[in-house]
Amino acid sequence: MVVTAGGVSGATAPRPADAKGASTSAPVLPARFTQQKVQWTACGADVTPKAVPGAECGWVKVPVDYAAPNGETVKLRVSRVQAKDHAHRLGSLVFNPGGPGAGGAADVADGNWQAGEQARARYDLVGFDPRGTAGSGQIKCPDGVAQEPENPPRTEAEATKAFADGARRARACQRASGAVLAHMDSVSVARDMDVLRTVLGDAKLNYTGFSYGTFIGQQYLKLFPGKVGRMVLDGVVNPAADxxxxxxxxxxxxxxxxxxxxxxxxxxxxxxxxxxxxxxxxxxxxxxxxxxxxxxxxxxxxxxxxxxxxxxxxxxxxxxxxxxxxxxxxxxxxxxxxxxxxxxxxxxxxxSGGGKPTPQEQRTEENESVSMSGVLCLDSPSAPKSPKEMLDTADAFAKQSPLFGRSYAWQMIDCATWPIAPTGAAEPVKASGAAPVLLVSYTDDQLTPLANARAVHRQLDHSSLLVRTGQGHGAYASERPSTCTDRAVDRYLVGGQLPDKTVTCPA
Known part of the structure; x- marks a missing residue:
C-alpha cells in the first residue's frame, strides 16, 4: 500500500508467488525483522491476570507498511505455552480468534484456547494480538465524538446527519490512532504471521484460525502457498462475498x-x-x-x-x-x-460469565468495536457510499426481513463513512501449490453459516470439510467438546491425516 497525507491512495498489485512460496508484492524484509529474537518472560497483567502455568509472553516487531519496511514499526504482543511432549514437539501452532479486532495472546496465555489434547501435547501453542488490537498498538477513538444512531434513519435528513456524524467520528479515530489505521487489513496481518513464523523458527506455518481468523488464514494461503503447513479454518468466512x-x-x-x-x-x-x-x-x-x-x-x-x-x-x-x-x-x-x-x-x-462489565472490560469491548471497523473497512468493498444509497439499501433489506433487514443494513455505516478506501477485494481464495487445508463448521452457525465453509471448500482444490452437527460457532476444541471433531482435527494436525472430502461428526 502507498500511504499519503489523505490515507491510502492505492494498493500494490498482487504478483505470482516466487519459487519459495512467498508473494513478491512487497520488498524483502530487512534482517532486523526476520532475525529478531523473542525475549520470552512470564505473562503480565497487561495480557491476562490468570495465566496458566508455563505461559510466556513477548514482543515481535513488524513494519506498519510492508511496502515501506524502513518506516514506522508496530510491536505485536505474542504468547506461548510450550508443548507438553517436548521430546516429540512438531513446532508452533499459531492461533487467531477472529473478531475481527480480537486479540489472541490472552486466549493462549490464560488457557481459554488449548487446542485438542493430542495437538496440545505436540505443539507450542502461540497466540498473538493482530496489529492495532489489544496489546499490539491498539487503535482508538477519542471520547466525546458523535455516536452511531440508536435507530436506523428513515429520512434523507436523518441519513445525511448520520453520515456527517460517522465521517466526523472516523476522522477523529484516524487522528488518534496514527499510521497503523491505514494498515489494519488482513493481508498485512498475514504478512505479520509470516514474520512470526520465521521468528519462531518454523519452516512452515501451522495455524488454527477461528471465525474471521479463517479470512486471515486465507490471505496467508494466497500470499505464501509454499509456506503453509497444517491449517485449520474453523467457522469459515467466505472471501468471495462482499x-x-x-x-x-x-x-x-x-x-x-x-x-x-x-x-x-x-x-x-x-x-x-x-x-x-x-x-x-x-x-x-x-x-x-x-x-x-x-x-x-x-x-x-x-x-x-x-x-x-x-x-x-x-x-x-x-x-x-x-x-x-x-x-x-x-x-x-x-x-x-x-x-x-x-x-x-x-x-x-x-x-456466559459476563454479568455487568467492569470499566476495563467496557473499554476493551469499545476498542474491539473500533478495531473491527479498522479491519472490515479495509478488507471489504461495496459499502453504500451516500445517504440515499444507504436508505435505498436499508429499504431493500427491510423487504427481505422486517425483523432484521433495516438494522443489519445500517451496521455498514462505519465503513460507508470510513476515511480510508478499502484495499481488499471480494474474490475466491486460490492457493495453487499450498498444502491441503481442513475446514470445520457447525451445521447451524448463525455467525459464519455452513454455506460459507461449503463455498470455500469448492474454491480450494485441496481441502476437506468437517461438519459438526448442532448449533454453535467454533466446533474444534470448544467449551462443549466433540470427541469425533477433536480427534479428527488432531489427527490432521499431528499426523497430517485429512478426513474424507466431506465428513460429519455428531454433536
Whole structure:
C-alpha cells in the first residue's frame, strides 16, 4: 500500500508467488525483522491476570507498511505455552480468534484456547494480538465524538446527519490512532504471521484460525502457498462475498434462526406466540411493524423500537439455551412490557460469565468495536457510499426481513463513512501449490453459516470439510467438546491425516 497525507491512495498489485512460496508484492524484509529474537518472560497483567502455568509472553516487531519496511514499526504482543511432549514437539501452532479486532495472546496465555489434547501435547501453542488490537498498538477513538444512531434513519435528513456524524467520528479515530489505521487489513496481518513464523523458527506455518481468523488464514494461503503447513479454518468466512452480500446472508441466517425457534415452540406445544410456525413468524413481524409506527417505552424511559427488538431477538436466537426465557419475554413485550427483554439480555451476559462489565472490560469491548471497523473497512468493498444509497439499501433489506433487514443494513455505516478506501477485494481464495487445508463448521452457525465453509471448500482444490452437527460457532476444541471433531482435527494436525472430502461428526 502507498500511504499519503489523505490515507491510502492505492494498493500494490498482487504478483505470482516466487519459487519459495512467498508473494513478491512487497520488498524483502530487512534482517532486523526476520532475525529478531523473542525475549520470552512470564505473562503480565497487561495480557491476562490468570495465566496458566508455563505461559510466556513477548514482543515481535513488524513494519506498519510492508511496502515501506524502513518506516514506522508496530510491536505485536505474542504468547506461548510450550508443548507438553517436548521430546516429540512438531513446532508452533499459531492461533487467531477472529473478531475481527480480537486479540489472541490472552486466549493462549490464560488457557481459554488449548487446542485438542493430542495437538496440545505436540505443539507450542502461540497466540498473538493482530496489529492495532489489544496489546499490539491498539487503535482508538477519542471520547466525546458523535455516536452511531440508536435507530436506523428513515429520512434523507436523518441519513445525511448520520453520515456527517460517522465521517466526523472516523476522522477523529484516524487522528488518534496514527499510521497503523491505514494498515489494519488482513493481508498485512498475514504478512505479520509470516514474520512470526520465521521468528519462531518454523519452516512452515501451522495455524488454527477461528471465525474471521479463517479470512486471515486465507490471505496467508494466497500470499505464501509454499509456506503453509497444517491449517485449520474453523467457522469459515467466505472471501468471495462482499460487505452487502455478507450482510444479506446475516439477515437470512437470523431469520432462519427465528424460524427454528418458532418451530421448536410448536413442537413442544407452546402456543403463547401462535399455534403454527408461520403464525408465530407473523406475530413477531406484525409486532416489529407496529414498533416502527409507535415505539414502546422501556423501563428507563427510552424508546423501544423495531431496532431494539432486532438486537434482542438476534442475540437470543443464537443459542437454544436462551429460547425458554425468550418466549415469556416476548409475550410480555407484546402486552407492552419490554423490561423482560432487558432482563433476558442481562441473564445471557451472566450465563456466559459476563454479568455487568467492569470499566476495563467496557473499554476493551469499545476498542474491539473500533478495531473491527479498522479491519472490515479495509478488507471489504461495496459499502453504500451516500445517504440515499444507504436508505435505498436499508429499504431493500427491510423487504427481505422486517425483523432484521433495516438494522443489519445500517451496521455498514462505519465503513460507508470510513476515511480510508478499502484495499481488499471480494474474490475466491486460490492457493495453487499450498498444502491441503481442513475446514470445520457447525451445521447451524448463525455467525459464519455452513454455506460459507461449503463455498470455500469448492474454491480450494485441496481441502476437506468437517461438519459438526448442532448449533454453535467454533466446533474444534470448544467449551462443549466433540470427541469425533477433536480427534479428527488432531489427527490432521499431528499426523497430517485429512478426513474424507466431506465428513460429519455428531454433536
Amino acid at each position: 460487505m452487502r452480500q455478507v450482510a444479506r446472508l446475516d439477515v437470512k441466517t437470523s431469520d432462519d434462526a427465528v424460524r427454528r425457534y418458532a418451530h421448536d415452540l410448536v413442537a413442544r406445544g407452546d402456543h403463547r406466540l401462535g399455534s403454527t410456525t408461520e403464525e408465530i413468524l407473523r406475530t413477531l413481524t406484525t409486532f416489529a411493524t407496529k414498533l416502527d409506527r409507535k415505539p414502546l417505552r422501556a423501563a428507563g424511559g427510552e424508546e423501544f423500537t423495531n431496532a431494539a427488538l432486532s438486537t434482542y431477538l438476534g442475540m437470543a436466537v443464537t443459542g437454544e439455551v436462551s429460547w425458554k426465557r425468550l418466549t415469556p419475554a416476548l409475550v410480555a413485550a407484546l402486552h407492552g412490557d419490554v423490561s423482560a427483554l432487558d432482563r433476558l439480555d442481562a441473564g445471557a451476559a451472566g450465563e
